[in-house]
Amino acid sequence: MSRVTINDVASAAAVSIKTVSRVINREPNVRPAVQARVEAAIRKLGYVPNTAARSLAGARSFVIGAIFDNPNPHYIIAVQRGAMAACRQSGYHLAIEELDTAKNAAAQMRAMLATARLDGVILSPPVTDCAAVLDALDAKNIPYVRLMPATAKGRSPVIISDDAAAAAEAARHLWDFGHRRIAVIAGPAGHSASALRLEGFRHGIASAGGDARQVRVVKGDFTFRSGLAAGLALFAEKKHPTAIFASNDDMAAGVYSAAAQSGLRIPDDVSVVGYDDSPVAELVWPPLTTVRQPVAEMAAEAARLLIEGRGSDAPHTFELPYKMIMRGSTGAEPCMGC
Amino acid sequence: MSRVTINDVASAAAVSIKTVSRVINREPNVRPAVQARVEAAIRKLGYVPNTAARSLAGARSFVIGAIFDNPNPHYIIAVQRGAMAACRQSGYHLAIEELDTAKNAAAQMRAMLATARLDGVILSPPVTDCAAVLDALDAKNIPYVRLMPATAKGRSPVIISDDAAAAAEAARHLWDFGHRRIAVIAGPAGHSASALRLEGFRHGIASAGGDARQVRVVKGDFTFRSGLAAGLALFAEKKHPTAIFASNDDMAAGVYSAAAQSGLRIPDDVSVVGYDDSPVAELVWPPLTTVRQPVAEMAAEAARLLIEGRGSDAPHTFELPYKMIMRGSTGAEPCMGC
DNA sequence: CTGAAAGCGCTTACAG
DNA sequence: CTGAAAGCGCTTACAG
Numbered sequence: 272m273s274r275v276t277i278n279d280v281a282s283a284a285a286v287s288i289k290t291v292s293r294v295i296n297r298e299p300n301v302r303p304a305v306q307a308r309v310e311a312a313i314r315k316l317g318y319v320p321n322t323a324a325r326s327l328a329g330a331r332s333f334v335i336g337a338i339f340d341n342p343n344p345h346y347i348i349a350v351q352r353g354a355m356a357a358c359r360q361s362g363y364h365l366a367i368e369e370l371d372t373a374k375n376a377a378a379q380m381r382a383m384l385a386t387a388r389l390d391g392v393i394l395s396p397p398v399t400d401c402a403a404v405l406d407a408l409d410a411k412n413i414p415y416v417r418l419m420p421a422t423a424k425g426r427s428p429v430i431i432s433d434d435a436a437a438a439a440e441a442a443r444h445l446w447d448f449g450h451r452r453i454a455v456i457a458g459p460a461g462h463s464a465s466a467l468r469l470e471g472f473r474h475g476i477a478s479a480g481g482d483a484r485q486v487r488v489v490k491g492d493f494t495f496r497s498g499l500a501a502g503l504a505l506f507a508e509k510k511h512p513t514a515i516f517a518s519n520d521d522m523a524a525g526v527y528s529a530a531a532q533s534g535l536r537i538p539d540d541v542s543v544v545g546y547d548d549s550p551v552a553e554l555v556w557p558p559l560t561t562v563r564q565p566v567a568e569m570a571a572e573a574a575r576l577l578i579e580g581r582g583s584d585a586p587h588t589f590e591l592p593y594k595m596i597m598r599g600s601t602g603a604e605p606c607m608g609c
Numbered sequence: 610m611s612r613v614t615i616n617d618v619a620s621a622a623a624v625s626i627k628t629v630s631r632v633i634n635r636e637p638n639v640r641p642a643v644q645a646r647v648e649a650a651i652r653k654l655g656y657v658p659n660t661a662a663r664s665l666a667g668a669r670s671f672v673i674g675a676i677f678d679n680p681n682p683h684y685i686i687a688v689q690r691g692a693m694a695a696c697r698q699s700g701y702h703l704a705i706e707e708l709d710t711a712k713n714a715a716a717q718m719r720a721m722l723a724t725a726r727l728d729g730v731i732l733s734p735p736v737t738d739c740a741a742v743l744d745a746l747d748a749k750n751i752p753y754v755r756l757m758p759a760t761a762k763g764r765s766p767v768i769i770s771d772d773a774a775a776a777a778e779a780a781r782h783l784w785d786f787g788h789r790r791i792a793v794i795a796g797p798a799g800h801s802a803s804a805l806r807l808e809g810f811r812h813g814i815a816s817a818g819g820d821a822r823q824v825r826v827v828k829g830d831f832t833f834r835s836g837l838a839a840g841l842a843l844f845a846e847k848k849h850p851t852a853i854f855a856s857n858d859d860m861a862a863g864v865y866s867a868a869a870q871s872g873l874r875i876p877d878d879v880s881v882v883g884y885d886d887s888p889v890a891e892l893v894w895p896p897l898t899t900v901r902q903p904v905a906e907m908a909a910e911a912a913r914l915l916i917e918g919r920g921s922d923a924p925h926t927f928e929l930p931y932k933m934i935m936r937g938s939t940g941a942e943p944c945m946g947c
Numbered sequence: 948c949t950g951a952a953a954g955c956g957c958t959t960a961c962a963g
Numbered sequence: 964c965t966g967a968a969a970g971c972g973c974t975t976a977c978a979g
Contacts, residue, residue, distance in 0.1 A: 287965065288958095289958085323661045495889075625950045665972080666955055667974050949978105953977105957971090961967095
């Protein structure tokens with residue numbers, strides 16, 4: 272639709288197309304007055320640079336890739352939403368690729384790279400820790416930014432949110448409500464978030480003056496079902512926990528179900544904290560107190576880094592703040608006053 | 610990476626670049642022998658056409674858009690997976706856009722169209738039925754294909770799977786197992802699938818020789834929670850249903866929870882059928898009998914239609930087959946032998 | 948059935 | 964600080 276070209280803008284601003292190009296690309300050496308004139312012309316004409324032409328003439332493809340593997344749909348959607356937003360703002364496209372880590376991930380990565388010219392790649396867990404994929408990217412000299420890696424953090428710019436600190440805050444929150452019999456439902460062993468959240472929680476208890484070894488730990492696998500099973504097992508105990516930290520919201524929802532089956536009320540009899548602030552957190556009753564990891568913002572930051580050509584910079588760590596979302600599933604320890 | 614250009618291929622095959630272009634674009638008027646020679650050269654050199662150059666010289670952008678609104682993440686991911694696969698095969702990109710139908714959808718659509726040149730657009734429910742969005746697309750002359758529209762099917766090519774027939778099959782399946790006290794948990798009123806599945810189920814009962822009016826209908830909204838509530842209400846009745854058709858898997862999972870709380874076993878005491886074959890269907894126990902709508906394939910077909918330039922053809926309907934997935938949640942009516 | 952020429956809308960590499 | 968020229972790799976519109 273945009274028939275307006277760089278030539279039209281150049282004429283309107285009475286400059287050469289090279290100067291318009293400089294303004295578009297924020298290159299130096301343009302007098303402020305001239306720049307203002309060009310920008311006014313761009314706005315007036317509704318000029319949008321032709322990506323195909325820019326790509327053909329220059330070295331950029333204007334495509335950023337996002338690689339996923341074995342994924343939680345909510346998480347993927349959040350990453351996409353953030354990355355897409357950043358891409359759109361700069362006229363980039365987001366190419367989504369799903370890897371099957373079970374098979375030869377590096378070969379799949381190379382196959383993708385053979386057909387698609389990418390200016391950069393965003394890696395999310397668990398591929399974010401797949402050395403073979405990083406190698407394939409390095410071999411082609413393609414910049415990449417990783418979300419929440421557990422290993423090899425020195426290999427690329429990295430975007431994180433402090434899960435351990437968030438879990439510690441959850442622990443203190445429960446502690447401050449007077450809870451002393453506390454259980455954690457941990458995530459699966461393969462997932463780096465599991466360890467981060469568990470250790471963070473223990474650390475929070477310790478820093479509050481408690482004994483981290485007193486914290487009951489039950490294994491889960493991030494599914495509703497495992498949360499239900501863990502909750503049932505916990506509530507069957509004579510002196511069952513009065514507070515439970517589930518390492519994700521789905522398991523917390525399972526705990527809700529277990530509590531209902533066990534005749535326990537939330538938060539009167541037992542307090543529950545989840546993690547992720549997924550949709551289910553607002554669907555359950557009472558609404559779940561949980562932690563929000565700014566996934567979309569993290570992905571957007573990764574995309575921006577790549578778009579600005581900073582994906583090959585010396586390894587940096589960009590940390591974005593988590594947020595505890597206080598809702599109705601936590602309250603005072605039942606015998607506070609007994 | 611692909612330094613090989615159309616010129617290299619032309620030299621290798623001893624033809625002009627125009628002939629190579631004809632082969633790439635499957636244009637007519639190339640002798641079979643020449644075509645074979647060109648294809649051999651392409652293969653030998655590993656030539657991949659430069660999309661930016663093709664786009665700049667020609668009329669195509671090589672970008673297909675997919676519009677979503679208020680979405681089930683699993684569904685969106687499935688649509689994306691299918692559409693991406695089709696796009697990748699033809700060197701296209703998929704641009705994903707989320708609309709907020711609550712706000713001015715047409716304005717959002719126009720804003721998107723102003724910056725992105727799209728060769729076609731895939732619309733999925735519920736935007737697939739948003740007349741204002743269709744108008745905006747028509748105004749810009751952009752072809753579109755719609756997935757599962759409920760209205761205005763004559764406005765574009767349309768991809769469907771027969772939800773009503775699938776629901777009818779589910780009904781007959783239950784009927785054949787001897788069930789006569791049957792309930793349906795319906796979806797939300799705004800969603801076209803709700804009506805399709807409910808009416809199809811009723812029709813199935815009638816065609817099996819039953820009385821469709823005897824089928825109990827309880828309202829749900831496609832969430833686990835509404836399925837749980839509906840199940841609890843149903844199971845509280847003296848002569849509770851022995852079979853339940855939940856209009857989606859999430860609600861079916863809610864029914865599982867209700868059954869457990871009510872001391873009912875699946876499928877011994879009550880049979881359950883879901884719809885969607887979402888991941889939860891294999892997570893619950895016993896695994897859920899459900900219906901698979903070929904969402905990814907439907908999206909792939911839509912993308913292919915658009916890529917082949919058939920998006921503006923006279924309205925067609927492409928129907929893809931659903932599939933009933935028999936698992937362990939259905940069995941004989943409990944008193945079959947009493 | 949095949950090809951030579953022009954041009955798509957930019958950026959690059961220079962020149963000044 | 965600014966611009967004229969060349970060229971990126973294709974497709975279009977013709978000519979034969």
